Amino acid sequence: MTTRPALLLVDDDAAVRDQMKCDLISDYDLLEAADRTAALSQIHQAMPPLVLLDLGLAANVNGVPEGLAILRETLQLNPLIKVIVVMDSGDRAKAVAAIQSGAYDILEKPVQLDVLKVVLQRATYLFNLEQESRAIQDKTNGSEFDGLVGSSRPMQAVFDMIRRVGTSDVPALIIGESGTGKELVARAIHRLSGRKEGPFVAINCGAIPETLLESELFGYEKGAFTGAVQQRKGTIESAQGGTLFLDEIGDMSFSLQVKLLRFLQDHKVHRLGGKNIISVDVRLLAATNVDLQEAINSGQFREDLFYRLCVITIPIPTLKERGCDITLLARTFLMKFAETQKRVLKGFTPEAIEALMAHDWPGNVRELENRVKRAVVMAEGKYVSPANLELKNPSPVDSGSTTLRGARDLHEKELVRLVLEKADGNLSKAAVELGISRPTLYQLVSRFGLRASKFPDNLEESRA
Ligand SMILES: Nc1ncnc2c1ncn2[C@@H]1O[C@H](COP(=O)(O)OP(=O)(O)OP(=O)(O)O)[C@@H](O)[C@H]1O
Ligand SMILES: [Mg+2]
Structure with missing residues (x-):
């Protein structure tokens, strides 16, 4: 499912808002407001990327046109929001004032739906680009979670957890599907903790056979078993003063779980074949992509160990x-x-x-x-392209169509795409090359879902 961008409709005429809702409901999450107070309250709450604003709202008590006031205050709240202004034709002074105040685009009444749709698509695309480059900038400017990228709400919640957990010293269990970034989260917690100068030692419990895992975790003395030609420190010991990250903890055998639990109770290890008891000061983080509660129910995971590990649980959302x-x-x-x-x-x-x-x-x-x-x-x-990513092209034109019209659409779409690419996204140049007018090209671009803003570098040029 594709997430629809939010669009706030600001118009004091309920009939106009209703018409717009009918026309745009399939592509946008629509919000509406009839006046300045309602509009700004919606913007505060929902921060929609797009606002469609009727500039003809009646002037307020101070004589300032309401539409212009809304435009300015919206951009003060978030300069990335794209405000598309709708106004009566011919009012040049107002159009200039709107542009000077930062309107993204101006459409004259009566608004042509095709044009509006293209303008909204390009505004959404530009908004996303700007928001992403801002997030990337924040990141490269040295964010606290070096390497962990995310500006979505679910990831902001994860970052909040990392901030809170990082400064404490309690064990935490990170749960999430494979490839969601559990290890990166564990590293971020370590870096925020008082142990950041100490080592971060990760071990994948699922990748090591049970017999080896024990000696890997606890270490061994020379001669402890055949092949133990010299003494070796275990992973737990080598994390002294730092963080021990046990990945795929759900794959650990039941007998090793008992030994790990014992360690968690007294923070002492003794190497295989050794007599000395060694105190180890480590913070334990664990991760799993299996449902540990289910593993407990089926007798594969110890409940007492589970409660020791998951003093705090950090769920990592799927990418979707x-x-x-x-x-x-x-x-x-x-x-x-x-x-x-x-x-x-x-x-x-x-x-x-x-x-x-x-x-x-x-x-x-x-x-x-x-x-x-x-x-x-x-x-x-x-x-x-989608092909480079080995993903299906979500073309709005049915590529499997066997009708004459379908074949012509496909051909036309490919031609428009090629010419646009050659013209580096410049609509005027592309229209000349194709021998059609700019509005016709707009319509084609919209119909084929090609989007004129394919080449962000030329956005301003193509809008001219
Ligand atoms: N939020 C993120 N920002 C940037 N890179 C990420 C993010 N999350 C994951 N990655 C990258 O994705 C890859 C997988 O991440 P990681 O190994 O932490 O996932 P995992 O949940 O531990 O996976 P598994 O369960 O298979 O062990 C890594 O190369 C990591 O750098
Ligand atoms: Mg992992």
Whole structure:
């Protein structure tokens, strides 16, 4: 499911709002307001990326046009919001005032739905780009969670947990599907803790056979078993003063669980074949992608160990639940891999963005990272396409269509796409090349879901 952007309709005429709702309900989460107070309260609460504002609202008691006041106050609250102003034709002075106040675009009444839809699509695309680049900037400006990217609400909740848990010294259990970033979260907790100067030692309990895991965790003395030719410290001991991260704890055998529990009770280990008791000061973090409660019910996991481990539980959302983070992460990975591969890539095509949002991401962030890594190598042009990502193209034109009309649509779409690409997204140039007017090209772009803002660098130019 693709997340729909929120759009606030501000108009004092209820009939106009109702008409707009009918026209736009399928693509946007609509909010509405009839006056300035209601509009600003909606903006405070929902921070919609888009506002469609009737500039013709009656002037307020101080004689200031209400529409302009709403526009200015909206942008003061969040300068990234795209306010599209609707006004009577011919009022040049008002149009200039609106542009000077920061309106994203101006549409004259009667509003043409096709044009409005294209303007809204481009505004959404630009808003997302700007928001993401701001988040990337925040990150590169040295965020506290080095390497952990996310601006969605579910990830903000995770960051809040990390902040609170990080400063304490209690054990925490990180739960989430494979590839959601559990280890990164564990590292972030370590870095925020008083143990950050100490070691962070991770061990994957699922990847090591039971017999080896015991000696790996607790260490051994020379001669403890055949092959133990010299003394070796265990992982627990080597985390002295730091954090021990037990990954895939759900895969640990029942007998080892008993030994781990004993360690958690007294924080003492003794190496296999050894006599000395060694005190170890570590903070324990564990992670799992299995339902431990179910494992307890089926007798595979000890309940007492579970309660020791999960003093605090941190659930990590799946990638699909993170909405806008999908493209934020995709762009972050694109920038990273393009740099390491020395490729000049400007971003994703709008179709690729749609495909990213439509995909289910069973492998979560790891899958996204791998797809982008591959795409950076495979991309032929400056933009990554759905094919580069090995994702289905979510084309609004039915590519399986066998009708004459369907075939013509497909052909037309491909031609418009190619010419737009050649013209670097400049609509006027592309229209001349195709031998059609700009409004007709607008309509085609909208119908085929191509979006004129495919080439963000030329946005302003193509709007001119
Ligand atoms: N929020 C994030 N921001 C940036 N990179 C991330 C994020 N989450 C995960 N990654 C990257 O995704 C990959 C998988 O992350 P990680 O190994 O932490 O997941 P995991 O939940 O421990 O997976 P598994 O259950 O398979 O062990 C890593 O390369 C990691 O750097
Ligand atoms: Mg892991």
